[in-house]
Amino acid sequence: MAGSTPASRSAEMPAAVIAERALVRHPPASPLGEAWRRFRKHRLAVVSLMILLAMVLVIAVGPFVWRVPIDEIDFSAQLSPPSFTHPFGTDDLGQDLLARMIYGGRISLAVGIAAMMVAVIMGILVGAVSGIAGRRLDAGLMWMTDMFLSLPQLPLLLLVLYLFRNALAKALGLEAGLFVLIVLIIGGLRWMPVARLVRAQFLSLREKEFVEAARALGASRIRLVVRHILPNAMGPVIVAGTVEVATAIIAESTLSFLGLGFPPDIPTWGRILFSAKDQLDSAPHWALFPGAAIFLTVLSINFIGDGLRDALDARRVG
Amino acid sequence: MERPLLDIIGLKTWFDTDEGVVRAVDGVSLSINRGETLAVVGESGSGKTVTARSILKLIDTPPGRYAAGQILWQGRDLVPLGPRDIDRVRAREIGMVFQEPMTSLNPVYTVGAQITEALRAHESLSRKAANDAAIEMLRLVQIPTPERRVNDYPHQFSGGMRQRVMIAMALVCKPKLLIADEPTTALDVTIQAQILELLADMKDRFGMAIMLITHAMGVVAENAQRVAVMYAGVVVEEADVDELFANPRHPYTQGLIRSIPRVDTKAIGRTRLEQIPGSVPNLLELPPGCRFSNRCRMATADCHASEPALRLVAPDHKAACIYA
Numbered sequence: 112m113a114g115s116t117p118a119s120r121s122a123e124m125p126a127a128v129i130a131e132r133a134l135v136r137h138p139p140a141s142p143l144g145e146a147w148r149r150f151r152k153h154r155l156a157v158v159s160l161m162i163l164l165a166m167v168l169v170i171a172v173g174p175f176v177w178r179v180p181i182d183e184i185d186f187s188a189q190l191s192p193p194s195f196t197h198p199f200g201t202d203d204l205g206q207d208l209l210a211r212m213i214y215g216g217r218i219s220l221a222v223g224i225a226a227m228m229v230a231v232i233m234g235i236l237v238g239a240v241s242g243i244a245g246r247r248l249d250a251g252l253m254w255m256t257d258m259f260l261s262l263p264q265l266p267l268l269l270l271v272l273y274l275f276r277n278a279l280a281k282a283l284g285l286e287a288g289l290f291v292l293i294v295l296i297i298g299g300l301r302w303m304p305v306a307r308l309v310r311a312q313f314l315s316l317r318e319k320e321f322v323e324a325a326r327a328l329g330a331s332r333i334r335l336v337v338r339h340i341l342p343n344a345m346g347p348v349i350v351a352g353t354v355e356v357a358t359a360i361i362a363e364s365t366l367s368f369l370g371l372g373f374p375p376d377i378p379t380w381g382r383i384l385f386s387a388k389d390q391l392d393s394a395p396h397w398a399l400f401p402g403a404a405i406f407l408t409v410l411s412i413n414f415i416g417d418g419l420r421d422a423l424d425a426r427r428v429g
Numbered sequence: 430m431e432r433p434l435l436d437i438i439g440l441k442t443w444f445d446t447d448e449g450v451v452r453a454v455d456g457v458s459l460s461i462n463r464g465e466t467l468a469v470v471g472e473s474g475s476g477k478t479v480t481a482r483s484i485l486k487l488i489d490t491p492p493g494r495y496a497a498g499q500i501l502w503q504g505r506d507l508v509p510l511g512p513r514d515i516d517r518v519r520a521r522e523i524g525m526v527f528q529e530p531m532t533s534l535n536p537v538y539t540v541g542a543q544i545t546e547a548l549r550a551h552e553s554l555s556r557k558a559a560n561d562a563a564i565e566m567l568r569l570v571q572i573p574t575p576e577r578r579v580n581d582y583p584h585q586f587s588g589g590m591r592q593r594v595m596i597a598m599a600l601v602c603k604p605k606l607l608i609a610d611e612p613t614t615a616l617d618v619t620i621q622a623q624i625l626e627l628l629a630d631m632k633d634r635f636g637m638a639i640m641l642i643t644h645a646m647g648v649v650a651e652n653a654q655r656v657a658v659m660y661a662g663v664v665v666e667e668a669d670v671d672e673l674f675a676n677p678r679h680p681y682t683q684g685l686i687r688s689i690p691r692v693d694t695k696a697i698g699r700t701r702l703e704q705i706p707g708s709v710p711n712l713l714e715l716p717p718g719c720r721f722s723n724r725c726r727m728a729t730a731d732c733h734a735s736e737p738a739l740r741l742v743a744p745d746h747k748a749a750c751i752y753a
Contacts, residue, residue: 142537321535328547329519342537
């Protein structure tokens with residue numbers, strides 16, 4: 112027995128067991144299992160998911176492995192290129208870039224995810240109310256959505272930041288206050304596409320016969336929306352939300368790059384890029400690593416969004 | 430005489446559209462007794478589905494509105510009820526089965542979850558109890574291996590099986606009346622027969638009444654005790670099923686019965702099935718007087734003068750035709 116190879120062992124397996132295995136390989140799938148099966152067929156998405164998970168892992172456990180403080184100033188190692196002591200090199204104050212990027216990654220990703228949540232939750236609320244309510248409320252809400260879409264975003268961002276920056280920083284502390292403000296601003300200006308998406312889904316789903324059937328079985332309006340319509344509308348929203356994370360990371364980088372986001376002692380990826388821009392010829396590594404991190408993260412998230420779009424395509428459900 | 434379970438009196442369900450007021454249901458009176466099957470027949474657009482949906486207040490208002498009439502459910506008028514009160518009548522007292530089994534189930538939930546939805550919407554139920562109830566209902570509607578099927582999703586069922594699931598959903602609260610809106614139209618003939626048999630079986634088991642809406646006279650003959658024929662928003666004839674087929678009094682009913690293919694002796698020598706000329710009139714441009722007059726072989730000038738009321742033409746047999 113001990114000498115038998117795996118191949119010969121499977122040859123000894125009774126037919127019933129093999130048949131059972133075959134069944135287990137293709138179980139009657141739930142919608143989620145089915146979606147995961149389709150997602151796995153999208154190679155780029157799977158690779159992207161692994162890259163993103165690896166980055167999250169590095170960001171999460173990095174500080175416990177790479178114990179260099181982010182604010183240790185060492186003028187003898189100013190702008191040094193990547194080496195064993197500083198794998199990503201150092202900045203103009205001789206601070207270790209790897210440590211700063213691990214720290215910054217946490218903030219960048221947290222901003223991305225939190226801003227996405229704000230955008231998606233606001234979008235679902237506005238879209239759902241608009242899609243289920245009568246003509247007047249619907250028209251009003253869509254008018255508001257169009258108005259938000261036509262606002263010039265960057266000047267508005269600057270204005271809101273200047274107006275509320277100090278008040279929030281005072282109330283919640285500098286870092287937390289800025290985080291909340293930036294998340295609210297980015298999310299608050301990105302909910303419109305989600306709202307339109309959800310509204311469109313609701314308009315078509317509320318005419319579906321299973322909604323009518325649920326109504327005939329005594330489901331209240333709230334129950335209809337939450338239990339019967341919303342779950343069926345979530346596919347495109349999840350896809351949009353994924354891409355929203357990438358957009359928010361870019362937006363935070365832009366803000367930081369313009370010097371409006373986090374202060375220099377909180378090194379988000381965009382903020383590191385901002386500091387690095389004056390030394391591009393003498394210390395290209397300084398800009399290269401945060402730039403590559405942003406690029407890789409956003410690209411991965413977009414590919415994952417593509418994979419999810421294929422996996423959750425409503426046309427293939429039901 | 431015992432009070433009927435459901436008594437619809439002069440119901441008018443109108444729709445306000447840009448072109449005018451569409452009087453989809455224009456003064457319908459019907460009643461259903463306990464444990465009885467009433468068939469409502471008519472062409473597409475005759476108002477039978479709107480009547481059925483009006484009972485459960487499934488008409489969107491606006492554009493629809495209940496212009497007149499009462500819907501007495503065990504003596505209580507449903508028309509003025511608010512959403513919360515009507516929710517309590519739905520499923521628990523009056524269940525409904527729809528025409529399209531392929532799209533009437535929610536694709537994101539298992540059939541078990543959907544069957545017990547009506548139970549869980551109104552009372553808290555443990556997971557185990559809900560699961561047991563779902564299996565019991567699936568067994569009742571004769572779905573094989575219900576213990577395994579209960580966790581399957583709708584896309585894993587065929588059309589006939591889905592209609593069985595829909596029936597299970599409608600019956601889980603043991604309603605006293607089941608409204609079946611063309612429950613077999615989307616199914617092929619052998620499955621149709623099975624579903625109708627199942628409905629009859631359920632009716633006997635639970636002692637409930639059925640309002641069977643259909644456009645197929647064959648379905649009526651085999652399944653109903655009483656028949657109401659609808660045309661352009663009104664009931665034109667109502668009678669016991671045997672009486673209606675033996676002595677149809679309204680020219681429209683006569684036309685409907687003559688247009689059924691027959692295999693018995695009466696058909697020999699006939700080469701072509703008769704048909705009723707024309708189609709259901711646009712509800713915005715009804716002919717004056719009798720609504721059927723523009724298609725009726727017997728129509729005279731008197732028919733255009735005023736709209737004939739539904740009147741008793743024989744014991745327990747009503748028709749809305751001046752020549753009936």
